[in-house]
Amino acid sequence: MTQNASPTPMESEAPKSGRKKIILGSIAVAVLLAGGYTGMNWWTHGRFMIETDDAYVQADVSLVSAKLQGYVAEIPVKENQHVSKGDILVQIDDSDYRIALAQAQADLASLDQTLARIDAQIIAAKATVTQVEAELAAAEAAYQTAKTAQKRAQDLNDRKVSSQASLDDANEALATARANRAAAQAAITGAKAEIDVLKAQRAETDSNRRTLELNVAKAQRDLDHTILRAPFDGTVANIAIEAGELVSVGASLAAVVPDHGLYVEANFKETQLDGISPGQSATVRVDAMGGEEIEGRVASVSPATGSIFSLLPTDNATGNFTKIVQRVPVRILLPDMVEGLRAGLSVVVEVDERTTPADTGTNLAQASK
Secondary structure (H helix, E strand, C coil), rough: CCCCCCCCCCHHHHHHHHHHHHHHHHHHHHHHHHHHHHHHHHCCCCHEEEEEECCCCCCCCCEECCCCCCEEEECCCCCCECCCCCEEEEEEECCCHHHHHHHHHHHHHHHHHHHHHHHHHHHHHHHHHHHHHHHHHHHHHHHHHHHHHHHHHHHHHHHHCCHHHHHHHHHHHHHHHHHHHHHHHHHHHHHHHHHHHHHHHHHHHHHHHHHHHHHHHHHHHHHHHHHHEEECCCEEECCCCCCCCCCCCCEEEEEEEEEECCCEEEEEEEHHHHHHHCCCCCEEEEEEHCCCCEEEEEEEEEECCHHHHHHCCCCCCCCCCCCCEEEEEEEEEEECCCCCCCCCCEEEEEEEECCHHHHHHHHHHHCCC
């Protein structure tokens, strides 16, 4: 009976060696293709992209601060609540400020009454002047008549035609008429002087009126400032007070993050600035949104590095010096209403140095839609 011969070691290793070569060859081809694709992508695209991961979404957050001292009466909003421009955020107890406004208004009303009384006195004084002027005219006419009669009586007496008694009567009548005329003239002078005094009093009182008007305006402004409103549409955050708490002037009560106007503050190395200029296209990759990419535009480049604006600027004039690559803030504008985008998120920014402002404007317009 014939038995099958067992395969030799060389015969069993041959198929394995062939499969291994195929696998290694496939891997080599894949590596070459991947390397070629990567190289081509870098040559056609990557070498023109300036990238940094030192970038964060920013917003012009408004800090709502107290403009006067008082106790918090009500906080009608909650943390992270959306508000519209003009919505009430905090109500400060206004009882004292209402009293101050009422007092200022009462002082102004009292002064207006004083002015009205002075005006009435001026009108009465002018009427008195008119009356006295009429009396002066009558006294002047009586004086002229008495003067003529006295002269006639004197002539008649000189010619011995009339008696001395007639001349005495004429002289007395002339003296009376002269006295009446002088009294009327003095009355006119007094009435006009009274008008001048009243006008001076009115001018002084009227000057005080401006002060009282300012007091009313200030009291009204203080009362208005007891209500703190949202400066724009946005979301309330960081509410730092409770109802009943005493707040002082300038105390930060809450913050409002705007719905619109988010931007990216990207800190590029100083060695990367040569290829960055306002108007270029930028791609913003947001980690919190699963790496979603948003088209943006370079708005501006800071005139100084970030270290210049720090509270303690670096002083390299003393001690050992170690050169550190500085970073310069670059502002990237984003399209409005990107869902899920929030201030403070970290992002990765790529600036395409090949783009122009015209290209960027078209891209942003499409992104906004």
